[in-house]
Amino acid sequence: MSIYDTLNQEQKEAVFHTEGPLLLLAGAGSGKTRVLTHRVAYIIEKNLAKPWEIMAITFTNKAAKEMRARVDHLIGHGGQDVWVSTFHSSCVRFLRQYIDQIGFEKSFNIYDTDDSKKIIREAMKAQNIDPKQYKESGILAKISEAKNQLLSPLEYRKSVMGDMRKEVYSKIYDYYQDRLKRNNALDFDDLLFQTVELFRLRPDILEKFQNRFKYIMVDEYQDTNGVQFKLISQLAGHYKNLCVVGDDDQSIYKFRGADITNILDFEKVYKGAKVIKLEQNYRSSKTILDAANHVIKNNEKRKAKRLWTDNGTGSLIQFHHVDNEKEEAKLVVNHIQNNIKNDHKGYNDHAILYRTNAQSRVLEERLIYENIPYKIFGGTSFYQRKEIKDVLAYLRLINNSIDNLAVKRVINVPRRGIGDTTVDKLESYANDIGISLFEAIKESDNIPGLARASLKIKGFKNLILSLKAEMETMSLMDFMDEVLKRTNYIKELEDEGTDEAKSRIENIGELISKLADYVNKKKEEDEEPTLSGFLEEVALVADIDNLVESNEVVVLMTLHSAKGLEFPTVFLTGMEDGLFPSYMSISTGSEEDIEEERRLCYVGITRAEEELVIIASKSRMTHGRTQYNALSRFVKEIPSDLLDSSQTLELARDKEDQDSDLFSKSNISNTSVLPKQRDRSFFTNAPYQAKQPAKALPKNENITLDYVVGDLVKHMKFGIGQVMEIGPGGADHQVTVNFPSVGTKKLLARLSGLKKM
Numbered sequence: 001m002s003i004y005d006t007l008n009q010e011q012k013e014a015v016f017h018t019e020g021p022l023l024l025l026a027g028a029g030s031g032k033t034r035v036l037t038h039r040v041a042y043i044i045e046k047n048l049a050k051p052w053e054i055m056a057i058t059f060t061n062k063a064a065k066e067m068r069a070r071v072d073h074l075i076g077h078g079g080q081d082v083w084v085s086t087f088h089s090s091c092v093r094f095l096r097q098y099i100d101q102i103g104f105e106k107s108f109n110i111y112d113t114d115d116s117k118k119i120i121r122e123a124m125k126a127q128n129i130d131p132k133q134y135k136e137s138g139i140l141a142k143i144s145e146a147k148n149q150l151l152s153p154l155e156y157r158k159s160v161m162g163d164m165r166k167e168v169y170s171k172i173y174d175y176y177q178d179r180l181k182r183n184n185a186l187d188f189d190d191l192l193f194q195t196v197e198l199f200r201l202r203p204d205i206l207e208k209f210q211n212r213f214k215y216i217m218v219d220e221y222q223d224t225n226g227v228q229f230k231l232i233s234q235l236a237g238h239y240k241n242l243c244v245v246g247d248d249d250q251s252i253y254k255f256r257g258a259d260i261t262n263i264l265d266f267e268k269v270y271k272g273a274k275v276i277k278l279e280q281n282y283r284s285s286k287t288i289l290d291a292a293n294h295v296i297k298n299n300e301k302r303k304a305k306r307l308w309t310d311n312g313t314g315s316l317i318q319f320h321h322v323d324n325e326k327e328e329a330k331l332v333v334n335h336i337q338n339n340i341k342n343d344h345k346g347y348n349d350h351a352i353l354y355r356t357n358a359q360s361r362v363l364e365e366r367l368i369y370e371n372i373p374y375k376i377f378g379g380t381s382f383y384q385r386k387e388i389k390d391v392l393a394y395l396r397l398i399n400n401s402i403d404n405l406a407v408k409r410v411i412n413v414p415r416r417g418i419g420d421t422t423v424d425k426l427e428s429y430a431n432d433i434g435i436s437l438f439e440a441i442k443e444s445d446n447i448p449g450l451a452r453a454s455l456k457i458k459g460f461k462n463l464i465l466s467l468k469a470e471m472e473t474m475s476l477m478d479f480m481d482e483v484l485k486r487t488n489y490i491k492e493l494e495d496e497g498t499d500e501a502k503s504r505i506e507n508i509g510e511l512i513s514k515l516a517d518y519v520n521k522k523k524e525e526d527e528e529p530t531l532s533g534f535l536e537e538v539a540l541v542a543d544i545d546n547l548v549e550s551n552e553v554v555v556l557m558t559l560h561s562a563k564g565l566e567f568p569t570v571f572l573t574g575m576e577d578g579l580f581p582s583y584m585s586i587s588t589g590s591e592e593d594i595e596e597e598r599r600l601c602y603v604g605i606t607r608a609e610e611e612l613v614i615i616a617s618k619s620r621m622t623h624g625r626t627q628y629n630a631l632s633r634f635v636k637e638i639p640s641d642l643l644d645s646s647q648t649l650e651l652a653r654d655k656e657d658q659d660s661d662l663f664s665k666s667n668i669s670n671t672s673v674l675p676k677q678r679d680r681s682f683f684t685n686a687p688y689q690a691k692q693p694a695k696a697l698p699k700n701e702n703i704t705l706d707y708v709v710g711d712l713v714k715h716m717k718f719g720i721g722q723v724m725e726i727g728p729g730g731a732d733h734q735v736t737v738n739f740p741s742v743g744t745k746k747l748l749a750r751l752s753g754l755k756k757m
């Protein structure tokens, strides 16, 4: 039996049609990616090309990795020579070979956003541009946009003449590009831009690659942008053996310049292109596919398609309308535990999807509480995110001013003109006389060589000292507001106004919700909430992060990152109007924006193979306040006979039996409304547990540790350390370890994988 026997007729046609342009336009789970990998195998088998003469481009590193694995599996020996990569990594390879032909050195550096921002700042200074009117990230976004449209600084200048504001962007673009070149550096967009430039200026080099790549394939073609389109047309210019696959219903990156016309106009650009449609879905149950089809058909601007499956009807889609986000997290985690116990599923059979990054916090905490290994894919765990670390560093510094790391983290964040040299001087002064960095800051008048920065240092000192004083008089919630206001942290992000900045603001809002949660819990216990208490609770969750290295993990990710992937069980969380579809898309009143969100929903639903669980919450704490959201219109677009909502009750009853004391069923509280016995946090500390009835005792009694206080233990990341304390920690033990490498850390025993030495 050959590997092609498992393909259906249309798939075979696509695999065997190797010559000339080919468009595979088909719905989710119809085997597009599978066709690509089989096509690679076929081309090699028929000796139409050597492995290194085939290029397969995918969208993300994860997708590239999966495609690589599938190709290796099909082809075996030689598979590793097939050029499987993302656009960016392909370009790096081209440029490392030839960039000297366009005036860079081959050893060029690749700049990240921070590096780029530094240069923008320089440019603004050099040209006397008012930073109040123009923000670095805004300018950077404009430059990126220009590059994605293949506009050089000169071309951009011509295109914006007469528009004052854009002329400023143009001047900075000039300076920026010149500086990059002088530094022999490329930013991320340049990787593509300069490759296209190289090929344009040196047709002889392009020709080499055109001749080399006899077959080119591109996955997720619906999300290519202008510069990617150009690059592909350059490379495929000679043989025109270009096979692109995609689904217009899954185009979800318009906000990053993706241009859906690239796929819709393929036949116009590549005359004589063959078009194959796939209609059979192999991934999902009938019920899941039905739901997806019902949702997407509400989009008016789409090519109608038929997508059916031979798979069984499967189970109904579970729908839960819960009271609050903690109930949601609890339900998801309970469900996973049940599946593992009863269904013999593994952790990695489960994906939890959400619309915004900030939603991960509550889910992560519940997973940690229940000792379930997880990994955030395509992003960073909540407590590892820069803005969360920054804000927590401020709080740590205010709480305890001898925290040198915290000082270093925030002394110039947001920027207040205190440079590295100044910090170095402060630090060596502090070390010389054996005081903390903040003490040195207080004595900065005595430190030689700080003259120019001295006013700024004092400004920072006064900020921290006055916040310290305010901490004594304010409620914790008000205090947090004050910190964010006085440090200008949120304002900076607001001024940036980029998508990334908005996501950071949402994350900080989520940290405020965490604080509100903590305050509520303490009030219920008739205890005074304190900053140090809050930091301690956070430290427990924050430190455990990223320690799971196995593949046996529950996957968490945004819907955007989920494209192309599949999982037996998928949870679609936060299905509420205002969250998904996003408030932004609703408020613009633009049907186009809602349609993009709907495509994202279609992507989400079609990730599920067997089991789809949809959850909406009636209320949700955002920025520390409880908000009430209506059910997502997308859920209403799913016919009710596909939904099973009866289990909500059952599960709720179940839960009540199991651990009604740890979690409340409803959370309508914010800081000012504090009903008793409600809204408990995920983490319990010792005095809190003492108040629990017996059945709610943490489950850590089952876990025995082979080390005791005083023992040496080894940790994957931090190395060897000494156990200082062992206490209860959710369903686990909280172990305090002193590591010479990083200092004292609080870890959860089981998740941290501590080993006795």
Ligand SMILES: Nc1ncnc2c1ncn2[C@@H]1O[C@H](COP(=O)(O)OP(=O)(O)OP(=O)(O)O)[C@@H](O)[C@H]1O
Binding pocket: 006, 007, 008, 011, 026, 027, 028, 029, 030, 031, 032, 033, 034, 035, 247, 250, 281, 282, 283, 563, 564, 565, 566, 606
């Ligand atoms: N002919 C087939 N027989 C059996 N399984 C198939 C067949 N075609 C595809 N599959 C399986 O169906 C699933 C979906 O395939 P694939 O990921 O290639 O779809 P896709 O069209 O790329 O989906 P997406 O649009 O989500 O990227 C995979 O598990 C794949 O192995």
Ligand SMILES: [Mg+2]
Binding pocket: 032, 033, 034, 219, 564
């Ligand atoms: Mg695919």
